[in-house]
Amino acid sequence: MADSEALPSLAGDPVAVEALLRAVFGVVVDEAIQKGTSASQKVCEWKEPEELKQLLDLELRSQGESQEQILERCRTVIRYSVKTGHPRFFNQLFSGLDPHALAGRIITESLNTSQYTYEIAPVFVLMEEEVLRKLRALVGWSSGDGIFCPGGSISNMYAVNLARYQRYPDCKQRGLRTLPPLALFTSKECHYSIQKGAAFLGLGTDSVRVVKADERGKMVPEDLERQIGMAEAEGAVPFLVSATSGTTVLGAFDPLEAIADVCQRHGLWLHVDAAWGGSVLLSQTHRHLLDGIQRADSVAWNPHKLLAAGLQCSALLLQDTSNLLKRCHGSQASYLFQQDKFYDVALDTGDKVVQCGRRVDCLKLWLMWKAQGDQGLERRIDQAFALARYLVEEIKKREGLELVMEPEFVNVCFWFVPPSLRGKQDSPDYHERLSKVAPVLKERMVKEGSMMIGYQPHGTRGNFFRVVVANPALTCADMDFLLNELERLGQDL
Numbered sequence: 134m135a136d137s138e139a140l141p142s143l144a145g146d147p148v149a150v151e152a153l154l155r156a157v158f159g160v161v162v163d164e165a166i167q168k169g170t171s172a173s174q175k176v177c178e179w180k181e182p183e184e185l186k187q188l189l190d191l192e193l194r195s196q197g198e199s200q201e202q203i204l205e206r207c208r209t210v211i212r213y214s215v216k217t218g219h220p221r222f223f224n225q226l227f228s229g230l231d232p233h234a235l236a237g238r239i240i241t242e243s244l245n246t247s248q249y250t251y252e253i254a255p256v257f258v259l260m261e262e263e264v265l266r267k268l269r270a271l272v273g274w275s276s277g278d279g280i281f282c283p284g285g286s287i288s289n290m291y292a293v294n295l296a297r298y299q300r301y302p303d304c305k306q307r308g309l310r311t312l313p314p315l316a317l318f319t320s321k322e323c324h325y326s327i328q329k330g331a332a333f334l335g336l337g338t339d340s341v342r343v344v345k346a347d348e349r350g351k352m353v354p355e356d357l358e359r360q361i362g363m364a365e366a367e368g369a370v371p372f373l374v375s376a377t378s379g380t381t382v383l384g385a386f387d388p389l390e391a392i393a394d395v396c397q398r399h400g401l402w403l404h405v406d407a408a409w410g411g412s413v414l415l416s417q418t419h420r421h422l423l424d425g426i427q428r429a430d431s432v433a434w435n436p437h438k439l440l441a442a443g444l445q446c447s448a449l450l451l452q453d454t455s456n457l458l459k460r461c462h463g464s465q466a467s468y469l470f471q472q473d474k475f476y477d478v479a480l481d482t483g484d485k486v487v488q489c490g491r492r493v494d495c496l497k498l499w500l501m502w503k504a505q506g507d508q509g510l511e512r513r514i515d516q517a518f519a520l521a522r523y524l525v526e527e528i529k530k531r532e533g534l535e536l537v538m539e540p541e542f543v544n545v546c547f548w549f550v551p552p553s554l555r556g557k558q559d560s561p562d563y564h565e566r567l568s569k570v571a572p573v574l575k576e577r578m579v580k581e582g583s584m585m586i587g588y589q590p591h592g593t594r595g596n597f598f599r600v601v602v603a604n605p606a607l608t609c610a611d612m613d614f615l616l617n618e619l620e621r622l623g624q625d626l
């Protein structure tokens with residue numbers, strides 16, 4: 134497709150630059166935003182990998198292409214990408230498209246700055262400070278610290294590192310050889326990043342003691358107490374408990390007050406992974422699910438999930454006021470964090486993190502919050518709960534749909550029982566056959582592009598669907614479509 138002669142660069146030609154960008158923004162608005170959020174369009178245009186490679190023409194060649202070709206590339210990229218803002222995308226813990234948050238993301242990308250010093254990110258350093266203050270206030274803290282991280286997994290990892298450093302500050306300089314065997318505790322329903330973080334930080338996955346969860350997926354405080362005693366008896370030193378507010382599959386909220394009591398008795402750092410459920414704190418009706426979170430030492434919270442702030446927007450919040458983040462991670466690079474600057478160097482936040490370059494993640498949340506206010510975001514949370522409840526009640530009315538359990542959050546888990554299996558629950562192969570249904574229906578819906586729903590096994594339970602009701606644009610009609618489409622796709626099974 135490349136022209137025979139190299140095309141001139143747009144650099145230095147502001148008219149051409151403007152024309153290109155206006156054209157690209159037009160493609161984005163038409164294809165990604167308007168069509169990508171329309172229920173009349175497909176969630177995805179599925180292609181097998183080899184066919185998609187050919188359609189994308191991924192090869193990078195020696196010569197450039199014309200503006201018309203580049204615009205067509207943009208359209209092709211959007212066409213074959215999954216539309217996560219679509220009202221029939223229920224696949225992940227993030228969905229929807231907030232226009233104000235998107236405006237913030239566009240501005241962030243356009244300015245292309247790094248959030249490590251006030252010198253080059255003055256607006257965003259002050260903005261991040263204010264947004265973090267607001268999030269901490271919702272947790273229940275009047276002071277503290279925090280930082281935006283590249284995802285909730287990294288937030289959880291930071292918490293483990295901070296707890297270890299607080300207990301054994303020498304490990305920063307002298308390394309793992311200074312440490313006794315350590316033990317951290319989390320429920321079997323926790324996010325997999327806890328295990329990954331333990332491996333990455335050199336603690337090893339064996340240091341993670343898995344605490345029992347009850348039938349609803351909540352950590353059992355009595356077993357936590359037992360596990361701490363067992364670890365001590367084995368010669369390990371307990372140092373952290375990671376509770377979860379909004380588990381990935383069932384949407385469970387651990388009993389934070391009881392867990393905090395255990396941590397207080399044993400002098401353990403309490404981290405709350407509220408990446409998924411933290412936004413519930415905005416709702417006066419539902420925030421009781423996180424009662425006790427104010428007793429945590431650290432909290433992970435992802436506004437890019439239930440608040441639809443856009444990827445990525447992940448905050449680590451700390452109750453600490455001793456500058457623990459900087460003491461733990463700082464290296465005082467003299468070329469970047471000079472102490473004789475002409476402004477308050479306390480505003481240079483880059484030494485709080487293990488990154489050097491750090492993207493701006495606060496603007497999209499700040500701009501959306503400015504537009505919506507506390508009340509608008511609260512309505513967004515309450516609407517998600519209300520629609521999840523509507524979906525549950527509709528499931529109960531229909532033959533061939535069976536709830537895994539009554540949800541307390543916006544994760545709605547259920548089986549689709551096809552006509553061939555209805556009334557055959559006593560058959561010896563019933564559960565094995567039922568487990569094969571969700572993968573078949575998932576393939577059908579994705580290849581038709583009608584919707585996307587995640588499925589998974591869980592413990593002894595075979596594959597079931599997990600519908601995530603989070604998109605702010607959802608209506609009862611979308612819930613009805615979801616169930617009708619499952620029945621249509623599975624009527625011959």
